[in-house]
Structure formats: C-alpha cells, structure tokens
Amino acid sequence: MDFIIDGSGLNINELYLLLKSGRKLLLSKDIRNRIQDNRHYLESKIDDPGAVIYGINTGFGSLCNVKISDANLEKLQENLVLSHACGMGEIVPEDICRLILLLKIINLSHGNSGVRPELVEKLIELYNADIIPVIYQMGSLGASGDLAPLAHLSLPLLGVGKVYIDDEITDSGSALAQKKISHLTLKSKEGLALLNGTQFSLAYASVIVAEAKSIFHLANKIAALSMDAFVCDISPFDRLLHEIRPHKGQLMTAKEIYGYLADSDIRNLQKLSIQDPYSFRCVPQVHGASYQAILHAEEVVNTEINSVTDNPNVFHEEDKILSGGNFHAQPLALVLDYLAIAMAELGSISERRVYQLINGDRGLPAFLTKYPGLDSGFMIAQYTAASIVSQNKQYCTPASIDSIVSSKGQEDHVSMAANAATKAYRVLQNLKSLLAIELMTAGQALEFRRPVKSSEALEDIFAALRQKIEFLEEDRLMHDDLKKSEKLINEWVVGGIV
Secondary structure, eight states, rough: OEEEEOOOOOHHHHHHHHHHHHHOOOEEEEHHHHHHHHHHHHHHHHHHTTOOOOTTBBSSSTTTOOOOGGGHHHHHHHHHHHHHHHOEEEEEHHHOOOOOOHHHHHHHHHHHHHOOOHHHHHHHHHHHOEEOOOOOOEEESSSSHHHHHHHHHHHHHHHEEEEEEEEEEHHHHHHHTTTTTTOOOTTHHHHHHHHHHHHHHHHHHHHHHHHHHHHHHHHHHHHHHHHHHTOOSSSOOOOHHHHTTTOOOOOOOOOHHHHHTTTOOGSSSSOSSSSOHHEEEEEEEEHHHHHHHHHHHHHHHHHHHTTTOOSEEEETTTTTTEEEOOOHHHHHHHHHHHHHHHHHHHHHHHHHHHHHHTOOOEEEEEEEOEEEEEEEETTTHHHHHHHHHHHHHHHHSSSSTTTOGGGGGTTTOOOOOHHHHHHHHHHHHHHHHHHHHHHHHHHHHHHHTTTTTOOOHHHHHHHHHHSSSSSHHHHHHHHHHHHHHHHHHHHHHHHOOO
C-alpha cells in the first residue's frame, strides 16, 4: 500500500516506521496542484523584466548582487549543484541517506519552494526505485542549508554522482539506466530549493530521537537486572519518593524499575548494605533527566519535520516571495548537543554499574569469574566500557556554540548542526555498546545468585541473553560475545520503536 503525501503532519515515529516499511510514496492530487500553482506564480514573477529575486536570477551567497541573464537560469541551477557537491569524510549510512531523501520530498511538498511538481515526482521516483544518493558526512555548516550533503543528494537528478542500489554503490547514470529512469534538467530556483534546507541534520536527529526513546526503556530494564544481581534495595523506587519531586522522566523511570523488581525472589535475600551506590539508587533521577532531554528534542524535531526550510520561500496566495533564514539549523544544533549529553549520561551510569558488579563486593567474585587470577573474567570488558564513556565525553563538546564566517562574510553566523548530528549519532552507537556490556555483566552476576530467581520480566531478558551467549565458565574470546550482545541490543531498540 502506497504512502500518500497529502500534507498531513508527520512525527518521528511515523517517519521511522515509514522508512522501515519499504512502502512506496505517492503525491496526492491536491498537493501536486498546490506545488503547480506555486510554480506558476514564481514563473510569472520571473517573466517581469525588472525582477531581481535572490537565487533565482542572481548568484548565491555573497554573489547575491550578481544578476544572471534569462538564458543562463537553468545553467545557474546545474552549476550550483555541481559546485556545492564538496562532501568529504565518511559515507553516511544508507538508511540515513534514504531518510534525507524522504525528508527533502516532504519539505518540497509543502508548496512554498517554487519548484515544479515534476521535480518532486522525480525525487519520489528515485525513492520508490530504491536509488539512494551517496552522501558524505562533512561539508555542512548548518546554515544556508546542509549545502554539500544536499548537493550530493541532488546529483542523481542530473545523472551524476554515486548512489546505493541493491546494497552496492555505483554510478548514478548506470543505476538510472538499469531502472529506466531519465535524468532531469533543473529549472530556475530548483537547485537552490534542493540545497537549502536542514534535511541532513534532521535525518540524523530523527533517527537518534526514535532510537534514544526506545533505548531509555531498555536501559531501565538492564539497570534493573544489574540491581537484582547486586541485591539492591527496592525502596529508592517507591512512588512516594518521586511524587515529592515529580519530574516526568523520574516518575516514569521509578515506576518501571519498581515494576521490574517488585516480584523478584531476590527481594527475600538479606540486604547487604544500608544504601546502594548512586549508580543504582539514583537511576530514576539520572535516566529520567535524560528522558526529558529526549522528549524536548522530539518536540523540536517534530516541528522541523513539518517545516519549510529552504530559501527564498514563495507565497503565491499572499503574492510574496520572501528571502529569510529558515535554513539556519540552530534549533537542531542545540537539541542535538543536548541529546548527545543525555545519551552519554545513560552510558556513563551504565559503566559505573558494570564497575560495581565486577568489584568483588556483595558476595560476587572479583571480575565475575570462578577462578580469579587464572581467569580475568569481565575485567577488560569494564576497561572497554570506560574507554567508550571517555570517548562520549569528548563527543559531548558542543558544536552549536561554534561558528565560522563563510562566503565573504555574508554567512557570518552558522549553527554547525551537521557536526552536532554526526557526533550525537556516534554517541548513540556507543551507548548501545555500553548497554551490551552491562547486559552481559548483569547476566553473569545474576548466575551467582542462583538458585534464587529474579522477576518474570527480568528472567525473560536474561533468557534471551542466554540464548545468544553462554555463562562465562572460563576465559574465552570476549569480543565475539560482546558483538552478540550488541546485536541483541540493536534488535530490541528497533523492536521498541512504536
């Protein structure tokens, strides 16, 4: 069943599920007509011999005062795309490239960009044929649009550049020929509409928020497994404590943790300490604060998904063409930095729980091995976690407070949202690795509490772990186990997005 682009608002989860569904896109008749009316209005303005409209019959950036002749308007747009395709660095993951393409289609479908419906339909044709542009991570300053990444997004329209097709990278021309798709000649304004916009940063932000919300709940469950393995007190999760400090995330976390622990037989064991370390006791306060940061980011990202972020914008019903700054990605830059910090904290407290579990306290053997000395057990798994946590701290240096003047001073304040996006994405991947290490560690520690059982929910997660990874009787190649645990985390994260 096709997904009809009809102007209805979309949110992150709907976007994420659409991306994973493989559904084809179709432009509704009403939206096509709106785009067509918008284009006709723009063309009527261009036909005015005295009209000077930025980016349509002028140069770009600091060249905005250079008027372009009518004969060169199409060449102007092609030159723009080719000259701005300056991406460097690592290749963007294919699923994010696909989402960037989808977001650009949605952005142009609002009918305020002055493009032809044929352009939007050609982008849809590429999406439906699963011809996904290859995009590079470096090249956007997060203002005047994600210029270099979106130029690479646009290259296949001209039959140049690289694309993903059938899980391989090939030339756009070959891919178009294979699918019998013709390339497009860009008309006035269209190159600029393609390159102006925040879709690169927005795609990353959308994926990060969707997965971070799912990870939050998973982190709560894994933390509860660690708590049972460490024979923690349940009283710090009593609702009364949190109702007198009623932050939404804190309340939710405490409720989830209490639910996981309440029916565990480990509650009947003798308490081994009056108070538990903060990494266990303060999970509602720490996890909950991260959750509220994720919710704030979600609000900003949902607004951006349904916004028009190119320049200039064409308002045919109001008889105005306005040049402004909707391409400036500061809203995304700030929340991407916030997201990185929130996710890093989930990882940081996770590593501290790992450290406590391997420390040889509360009746657990040092490094969770039966033969400490002969075997190192989970000693270096904690080292790895500490290394990842340290890297996350480095990634949490804010990108949004940075700005470098460009284009001869015309673009004198930029957001650096693209850099905020790519480093936040690395923090997301690192967090999955950290939770994979904690899951394995908690599962190993829980074995030393046998035959006492945990709660049904926690025994289920333990059983899923044991289906993939056996108890560590003696030292073996730990990397292989860690990767299996990480794969399990990824599966749960995707499965938790609803």
